[in-house]
Structures are given as C-alpha cells and as structure tokens.
Amino acid sequence: MIINLNINGSNIKVEVKEDEYLSETLRNNGCKSVKRGCDKSTCGACTVLVDGIPVLSCSYFSHRAEGKSITTLEGVIEEAEKLGEHIINEGADQCGFCTPSLALTTISMKRELGNPTEEDIKHYINGNLCRCTGYEAQMKGIKKYLEVE
Amino acid sequence: MKVLDKKRPKILKIVNQPIPKRDGKKLVTGAAVYTDDLAPRDALIVKILRSKHHFAEILNIDTEKAEKIEGVECILTYKDVPDVRITRAGQTFPEPSPLDWKILDNYVRYIGDEVAVIAARNEEQADKAMRLIKVDYRVIEPVLDYKTAVQSKSIVHFEKDSRVNYDIGFEPEKNIASHLHFDIGDYEKGFRESEIILEREYETQATNPAMMEPVTTYTYMDEYDRMTVVSATQVPFHVRRMIANSLNIPTSRVRVKKPRIGGGFGLKQTAASEFFPALVTLKTGKAAKIYYSRKEVFLATTRRHPFLMKVKIGANRDGKIKAFDFEAISDTGAFGEHASTVIEACAEKSMAMYNKVDGYRFDATAVYTNLPSSGAFRGYGKTQGLFAVESIVNELAKEIGMDPTELRKMNLIKKGENLLLGTNHVYEDDIIRQDSCELDFLIDRGKELINWDENYPGKDMGNGKFRGVGMALSIQASGVLNIDSASATLKFNSDGFFTLLISATDMGTGCDTILSQMAAETLQVPLENIVVYAADTDVTPYDDGSYASSSTYVTGRAVVEASETIIEKLKKEVSEISHTKIDEIEYDNGVFAWGEDSISLKDLGYRLNCRQVMATGSHTCSKEAPPYKSGFALVEVDTETGKVDVLEFAGVVDCGTVINSNLCTVQTQGGILQGIGMALYEDINHDFAGREMNDSFMTYKIPTRKDSPKIMVDFAKSYEPTGPYGAKSIGEVVINAAAPAIADAIYNAIGVRFRKLPITPEKVFFALNK
Ligand code: FES
Ligand code: FES
Numbered sequence: 001m002i003i004n005l006n007i008n009g010s011n012i013k014v015e016v017k018e019d020e021y022l023s024e025t026l027r028n029n030g031c032k033s034v035k036r037g038c039d040k041s042t043c044g045a046c047t048v049l050v051d052g053i054p055v056l057s058c059s060y061f062s063h064r065a066e067g068k069s070i071t072t073l074e075g076v077i078e079e080a081e082k083l084g085e086h087i088i089n090e091g092a093d094q095c096g097f098c099t100p101s102l103a104l105t106t107i108s109m110k111r112e113l114g115n116p117t118e119e120d121i122k123h124y125i126n127g128n129l130c131r132c133t134g135y136e137a138q139m140k141g142i143k144k145y146l147e148v149e
Numbered sequence: 150m151k152v153l154d155k156k157r158p159k160i161l162k163i164v165n166q167p168i169p170k171r172d173g174k175k176l177v178t179g180a181a182v183y184t185d186d187l188a189p190r191d192a193l194i195v196k197i198l199r200s201k202h203h204f205a206e207i208l209n210i211d212t213e214k215a216e217k218i219e220g221v222e223c224i225l226t227y228k229d230v231p232d233v234r235i236t237r238a239g240q241t242f243p244e245p246s247p248l249d250w251k252i253l254d255n256y257v258r259y260i261g262d263e264v265a266v267i268a269a270r271n272e273e274q275a276d277k278a279m280r281l282i283k284v285d286y287r288v289i290e291p292v293l294d295y296k297t298a299v300q301s302k303s304i305v306h307f308e309k310d311s312r313v314n315y316d317i318g319f320e321p322e323k324n325i326a327s328h329l330h331f332d333i334g335d336y337e338k339g340f341r342e343s344e345i346i347l348e349r350e351y352e353t354q355a356t357n358p359a360m361m362e363p364v365t366t367y368t369y370m371d372e373y374d375r376m377t378v379v380s381a382t383q384v385p386f387h388v389r390r391m392i393a394n395s396l397n398i399p400t401s402r403v404r405v406k407k408p409r410i411g412g413g414f415g416l417k418q419t420a421a422s423e424f425f426p427a428l429v430t431l432k433t434g435k436a437a438k439i440y441y442s443r444k445e446v447f448l449a450t451t452r453r454h455p456f457l458m459k460v461k462i463g464a465n466r467d468g469k470i471k472a473f474d475f476e477a478i479s480d481t482g483a484f485g486e487h488a489s490t491v492i493e494a495c496a497e498k499s500m501a502m503y504n505k506v507d508g509y510r511f512d513a514t515a516v517y518t519n520l521p522s523s524g525a526f527r528g529y530g531k532t533q534g535l536f537a538v539e540s541i542v543n544e545l546a547k548e549i550g551m552d553p554t555e556l557r558k559m560n561l562i563k564k565g566e567n568l569l570l571g572t573n574h575v576y577e578d579d580i581i582r583q584d585s586c587e588l589d590f591l592i593d594r595g596k597e598l599i600n601w602d603e604n605y606p607g608k609d610m611g612n613g614k615f616r617g618v619g620m621a622l623s624i625q626a627s628g629v630l631n632i633d634s635a636s637a638t639l640k641f642n643s644d645g646f647f648t649l650l651i652s653a654t655d656m657g658t659g660c661d662t663i664l665s666q667m668a669a670e671t672l673q674v675p676l677e678n679i680v681v682y683a684a685d686t687d688v689t690p691y692d693d694g695s696y697a698s699s700s701t702y703v704t705g706r707a708v709v710e711a712s713e714t715i716i717e718k719l720k721k722e723v724s725e726i727s728h729t730k731i732d733e734i735e736y737d738n739g740v741f742a743w744g745e746d747s748i749s750l751k752d753l754g755y756r757l758n759c760r761q762v763m764a765t766g767s768h769t770c771s772k773e774a775p776p777y778k779s780g781f782a783l784v785e786v787d788t789e790t791g792k793v794d795v796l797e798f799a800g801v802v803d804c805g806t807v808i809n810s811n812l813c814t815v816q817t818q819g820g821i822l823q824g825i826g827m828a829l830y831e832d833i834n835h836d837f838a839g840r841e842m843n844d845s846f847m848t849y850k851i852p853t854r855k856d857s858p859k860i861m862v863d864f865a866k867s868y869e870p871t872g873p874y875g876a877k878s879i880g881e882v883v884i885n886a887a888a889p890a891i892a893d894a895i896y897n898a899i900g901v902r903f904r905k906l907p908i909t910p911e912k913v914f915f916a917l918n919k
Contacts, residue, residue, distance in 0.1 A: 033179020
C-alpha cells in the first residue's frame with residue numbers, strides 16, 4: 001500500500017507492506033538514527049516522534065502514520081548537536097547505539113516539560129536502555145543541556 | 150623486558166586528559182555508522198531455521214516447497230557445508246577451545262541450534278519459506294543439568310571428529326570439554342596449621358551480555374572475487390581465519406571489516422552470525438545480510454558460564470589466611486567456546502590477591518550440556534571465582550569477628566611482591582612482580598566514599614527496612630600473558646598529519662580515542678593531527694582484537710612504539726635533506742631542528758611528497774600487570790517484599806595511569822551497574838522442559854535508569870612501568886566485586902547469607918519467612 005508521510009518536514013509517498021512497522025519504513029527511507037535494539041518495544045532505541053509525541057517505531061504500524069508528521073533525530077540535528085556536546089563532554093557516549101534515541105527523547109522532553117526536575121527526567125527517559133554507561137554521565141550531560149541544577 | 154619508565158614525560162598534555170570521544174559527535178547525532186546502517190539495500194536477507202529440540206538427529210530436511218516461494222534464493226542445510234569442525238570462540242591460533250562446531254550439522258544440540266539457512270530477497274519471503282521447511286528429527290535424551298552432566302548417559306559430543314589443538318583435559322565421552330587441576334605451594338600444610346576452616350558452596354548464573362546492538366553481519370564478493378565480511382565483531386582477524394577454515398577457502402580470499410560496534414562485552418568475540426551470510430554469498434555470489442532478533446541474541450549466542458563452586462578457606466583466629474581449596478563445575482553448554490580459558494582465568498586470578506597463603510588447590514571441570522553455548526563475557530571466569538572467594542573471605546571476617554577491610558589488609562598482595570603465578574604457570578620474578586598495586590588505597594578510599602565507619606555493619610531503619618554495607622575486591626588481567634599481540638601502523642601524510650592504523654576494535658570502549666591520545670602525546674602533535682582507522686584485515690595490522698582487557702595495555706604499547714619509530718625514521722629523512730648527522734637533529738613539538746635550521750612536520754610532509762614514511766610497532770603481552778578495584782555497596786532491604794535496593798556504590802580503581810578520566814569513569818560506572826544487575830536480577834532460567842524463559846528485555850531484566858544507584862568512582866594514583874604511559878587495563882576489572890559486596894551488605898542488613906546469584910526479592914522473602 002502507498003501511504004503519505006511527512007518525514008522531517010518533507011512530504012513523501014512511500015510504499016509499505018500492510019504489516020510493516022514504522023522503524024523499517026524510516027530506516028528504508030534514510031533515517032538511520034532509528035536503531036533496532038529489540039523490535040519488541042522494550043529498549044527505546046527506535047524512538048521517533050509522531051506528531052510530536054515519542055513512540056516506539058518498532059511496534060507502530062507504518063500505515064497508522066498516514067498523514068502524520070514524523071520527526072527523527074535527523075530532523076532536529078542542530079538541537080541534537082547541542083545536547084550531544086554535553087553528553088560527549090561527560091564521556092557518556094560509549095558504543096553510542098542508544099544515544100540517538102536518547103537524544104530525541106530528551107529533546108521531546110524539553111519541549112513537553114520545559115523545566116523538568118531530576119526525577120521527571122529519570123521518569124521520562126527510563127525506557128531508553130543503555131548497557132554501557134551506567135546512566136550517570138548521560139544524566140549529567142542531559143542536566144547541563146537542560147540547565148537543571 | 151623493556152620498561153618505558155625512563156621515557157615518562159614530565160607533563161602530559163593529551164594523555165591523562167578528559168578528551169571527548171573522537172567519534173562522539175557522529176554517534177550522538179545518529180549517523181549511519183553501524184553494520185546494518187551500511188549494508189547494501191539489495192543484500193539477500195538471511196534467516197535461520199532453529200532447532201526446537203535440545204538434542205536430536207536430523208533424519209531428513211524437506212525444502213522443496215520452501216524453495217518454490219517467490220524471492221527465495223537458496224536454502225542450505227548440513228549437506229551444503231564443508232565437513233569441517235572449527236571453534237567459533239575467536240581466539241588466537243592455536244585456539245584453546247575444542248573444535249566441535251560446524252556451520253550446519255546433522256545433529257542439533259540445543260534449542261536454537263541452526264538447522265537450515267534461508268536466503269531470500271526480503272524478510273517476508275524468508276519467513277514464509279522457513280515455515281514450509283519440514284524436518285524429521287530423531288530426538289535424543291538431552292543433558293540439561295550441568296551438575297550431573299558427567300554422569301549422564303547421553304553424550305553431547307559423541308562424534309569422532311571433534312578434537313582439540315592441545316591438551317585441555319578434553320574428554321567428550323564424559324561430557325567434559327575441559328578439566329584443569331593444579332596446586333601451588335603447600336596448601337595441605339596451610340590447612341593443617343589453620344585454626345579455623347570454612348567450607349562453602351557458591352553458585353553464579355548464566356547471564357547475557359545484552360549489548361544494545363544485536364549481532365549482525367553482511368557479506369559480498371568484491372571486485373577481485375574475494376569474500377568481504379562486514380561485521381560487528383571484536384575480532385576481525387580471528388573471523389577471517391574462522392570463515393576461511395569453515396568454508397574451506399584460502400584465508401587470502403577473505404577480508405573482514407568492522408564498522409562501529411554497538412557494544413560487545415565479549416559476546417561479539419565468539420562469532421555467532423558471520424558464517425551464515427558468508428555461506429550464502431559463497432553459494433550465490435550475491436550480497437547477503439543477517440540481523441539477529443533480540444530473541445536470537447538470547448537463545449543462539451553466548452552467555453556467561455554458570456559456575457558451581459565449592460570453596461574452602463583456612464586461617465588463623467588473628468585473621469591470617471593460610472590456604473584455599475577451590476573446586477568448580479562450569480556449564481559450557483552445547484559447544485566448548487572458552488570452556489578451558491574461562492576456568493583457567495578463574496584459577497589464576499580469583500585467589501591471586503591473597504599471595505601470602507601457604508598454597509592453594511584448584512580443580513575445575515567445564516562440561517557440555519544441551520543448553521545454549523557459554524562464551525566470553527566481561528570478567529571472564531574471574532567474576533564467578535571472585536564471587537566465591539571474596540564471599541568466603543567476608544564470611545571468615547564474620548566468623549572471627551574482624552572488620553573485612555582489616556582482614557584483607559593483613560593478607561593482600563602489596564606493590565613489589567609477586568603474584569603466586571602468572572598465566573599458564575609462569576613464575577619468573579620480573580613477570581609476576583607487581584610494580585603497581587594500590588590495594589590499600591582502594592580500600593581506604595572506598596571506605597571514605599561509602600562512609601564505612603558510620604554505616605558498618607548495618608542498621609534498622611524502623612520501617613521494615615534494613616540497611617547494610619559490604620565490600621569486596623576485584624582483579625583482572627591486562628591482556629593474556631605471552632599470547633595477546635597487537636600491532637599499530639603510523640603513516641606520515643603530506644600535510645604533516647599521521648594516519649594511525651589499528652585493529653583493536655572500539656565497541657564503545659573508546660580505544661580509538663585513547664590510542665590516538667597516546668600517538669599524539671608521543672608524536673607531540675595535536676590530537677587533530679592523528680587520523681585513526683580500524684579495522685580492516687586488508688589494511689590495518691594484526692591485532693588479536695579487543696578482548697581480555699588488552700587494548701590499552703597491549704595495543705597501546707604497539708602505538709607508542711610505532712610513534713617512537715616513525716620519529717626516528719623522519720629524523721633520517723631530515724638528515725638526508727639537511728645533510729646533517731642524525732644525532733644532531735632534535736625533535737620537539739612537531740619541529741625538527743639542527744644547528745640554526747629547522748623544519749616543521751607540515752613542511753617536511755610536502756618535501757617528502759613522493760616518499761611514504763611508515764612505521765609499525767608490535768607488542769606481545771609480556772608482564773602480569775593486573776588492574777585492581779574495590780567495590781563498596783550500601784543496600785537497603787525491604788523485609789516486607791524482599792526487595793533489595795542498592796542505594797550507593799563506590800568503585801575505586803587502580804588501572805595505572807588513567808589515560809582518559811572521562812572514559813575510564815564511565816566504563817567503571819557501566820561495569821558496576823552490570824555487576825549490580827548480575828547480583829540482583831539478571832538470570833537465564835529454564836522451564837521444566839529446559840526451555841529458556843528469558844529471551845527478551847521483558848523477561849531478562851537489565852538495569853534501567855531508575856534501578857541505577859549513586860555510583861561513586863575514584864582512581865588510585867598508580868603507575869605501571871611496563872604499560873603505555875603507565876596504564877593498565879580497565880574494561881573488565883570494573884564488573885567484578887559488585888556481587889560479593891552486595892551479598893555481604895545484605896548479610897549486614899538482615900543477617901541472611903546468600904551464596905547463589907541472583908539475589909532476587911523472592912529468595913530474600915522466602916529466606917526471611919522460612
Ligand atoms: S527496537 Fe523498538 S523498543 Fe527496542
Ligand atoms: S552507549 Fe552503548 S548502549 Fe548506551
């Protein structure tokens with residue numbers, strides 16, 4: 001089937017299978033920041049924004065996104081670089097496989113919550129698993145980016 | 150042996166600085182850098198039909214219907230693979246692991262074992278074809294309990310062609326993959342003269358490394374008709390050899406490249422996925438790709454060897470430890486990857502910090518079962534052994550009423566003293582002497598961080614919750630003595646910058662960054678003037694790969710050597726250009742000077758335009774330079790639910806010079822959190838029929854942000870004279886000590902001793918409500 005998507009500001013028509021998930025569609029269309037860590041909505045690596053709301057694209061059917069606006073990290077690259085710098089300065093990027101989705105979720109959190117507390121942050125990004133860093137340095141970087149005390 | 154001490158620079162500019170990871174920006178912004186991001190769009194999709202039985206003979210495979218599905222390119226079975234047994238372990242040749250594995254076999258040995266390889270144009274077609282393959286099995290009684298595997302009537306590897314490269318105590322007819330026995334010193338005297346002897350049994354479980362990027366590989370034939378393998382692997386050179394051997398093609402026809410790796414922790418040392426797309430590409434001539442599902446990562450790759458350990462300790466009432474006795478069985482699963490070396494690593498290091506004993510005895514057997522294969526996982530046998538040894542030392546402290554930190558200080562190895570032995574029973578003084586060892590500091594600093602004096606042993610919080618503190622120590626290796634080898638090549642470029650070619654594999658560890666730091670420091674150039682490239686077996690020099698905590702210590706030495714050599718070579722060029730004697734030329738901060746004259750690297754680069762100056766450094770690990778760590782836990786136990794919360798954890802590390810404080814700190818925090826996961830909940834269980842129950846992140850819990858306690862990290866001021874810039878390893882030492890420290894903290898909170906991991910709320914609850 002053919003569906004209409006707005007990916008990072010561009011309207012495109014894409015051919016998808018009926019049971020295709022959005023993670024696959026996006027990766028096939030050049031959005032490689034969308035990673036696949038589990039394909040079972042348990043790791044957060046495939047997070048994208050659908051009409052501004054973070055969703056796990058590995059369990060979101062592509063056809064459900066018909067007519068919707070999708071944002072991947074490629075679409076907010078300037079913001080990602082700002083946040084990224086804080087994360088990198090803390091040494092919190094190890095293998096990096098979890099960081100694109102973490103960055104996108106954090107950017108979405110900033111838009112949604114404005115001024116979150118440490119607890120809010122932990123809660124918002126708890127679904128973004130990382131096996132390398134022990135989370136602490138990521139948190140430091142995120143707090144610096146959000147200018148949270 | 151060569152000691153770098155004399156070259157110890159006064160002020161380090163680039164080494165020992167918190168330099169950002171060089172690939173950081175690209176990783177954080179989601180660039181296409183991992184294997185699957187780079188795979189060609191038209192690659193065939195490879196899927197694997199896996200065994201539903203623990204143990205069975207394949208009588209017949211009918212692929213006729215499946216082959217007719219549109220888009221199916223080929224379906225391959227055991228009839229289509231060379232009759233060669235190898236090991237997938239990814240170790241230096243000659244591999245210590247038994248050669249007991251075939252790409253496809255007519256026997257399946259665990260649920261998840263490969264039965265057929267399907268290649269199709271897309272995933273849907275491959276899945277459809279898979280469902281149409283009919284397999285007739287003759288089911289065989291499986292071996293499911295490793296504790297009784299030796300007595301089992303069923304033999305996992307009965308075939309005649311499984312063999313070993315050298316003696317590792319391989320007795321497949323008894324389901325023994327490897328057996329190791331030795332004793333050192335007069336341990337019998339030690340026990341005879343002991344005033345107190347404790348004997349305990351400990352058990353550690355199977356855990357999955359669970360790196361975030363699943364196992365993945367793609368392959369194609371290049372323009373010279375050579376097999377190119379692009380894979381998330383820790384060991385490109387070993388993969389090259391394993392692919393060539395298993396497919397019966399010359400090694401010269403195989404090229405292996407590794408892009409960015411999304412974590413490994415040892416799992417990506419044993420080759421799980423590489424063979425299947427390579428087989429398809431060889432048969433079809435077409436590009437092929439495989440991407441394991443998370444379930445396949447759980448079921449069909451490797452995990453930590455479960456260990457059952459019986460440990461005995463002999464001591465005097467004043468706390469002097471006199472002897473150990475250590476017996477273990479480990480479960481290597483269906484294949485013997487890392488079976489012998491994991492028990493060896495356990496034997497050589499678990500008791501190594503207590504070097505003042507009269508002796509110890511060690512006896513361990515790694516057995517085959519019809520469960521998924523065990524393999525390398527950060528900590529590698531020491532994690533298991535140290536859980537038992539550090540726990541029994543804590544129990545001894547309780548028994549004689551001593552503070553465990555004081556007890557340790559009485560018995561620990563000190564700087565300048567010898568380990569009891571080195572890897573593979575090396576006893577030469579200058580190899581096993583500890584030139585850097587700050588264990589006392591690790592203990593004192595850890596106590597400070599966790600507020601030991603106030604918190605020890607524990608207290609009742611008055612709301613059904615109890616707190617306690619506990620501690621343990623950790624030791625690892627820095628590379629495998631006399632085995633781990635690495636080379637590094639530097640290429641001098643026209644604009645005066647250098648290309649650093651290495652085959653250490655940065656899987657998030659940051660070795661591309663820290664090895665560049667070492668090159669920049671030695672060459673006295675800004676970091677930007679070092680371009681790093683890793684790893685491609687056609688281009689970059691030989692390295693075992695990144696495992697056994699070898700990249701900093703072993704590859705680092707190669708990098709320093711290459712840097713020193715290329716300066717000498719460049720001096721020679723300058724001497725020719727300037728008609729000056731070499732020893733009249735000084736090199737300082739990117740400038741060669743002689744008499745009144747000088748030339749910068751940049752100008753020299755242009756002058757040498759048509760002459761390529763290169764240098765390679767090589768190093769083989771030739772010293773026992775283990776890193777050490779102390780771990781201190783503050784826990785709170787909820788007696789109503791049995792839940793244990795780690796509130797704070799302090800890890801203090803002696804890794805010699807800290808090459809990059811940011812990266813070392815984060816590695817330590819990450820390692821500690823993995824250790825906490827292992828202590829409290831990570832576990833692979835099997836149901837009554839032996840089927841794996843933990844095959845997703847829903848059922849196999851790894852620590853999340855909310856589970857993560859405050860983790861405090863500090864480093865000893867330490868300098869290892871044989872390490873590059875005084876550095877030792879860090880990658881693995883940081884995972885150990887968490888489990889025994891937490892187990893002791895729980896004891897100090899509620900007075901119940903847990904000797905079997907993980908310490909789940911159920912276990913705590915039932916222990917309290919017995
Ligand atoms: S890949 Fe979607 S949550 Fe893991
Ligand atoms: S950095 Fe590797 S998973 Fe987070």
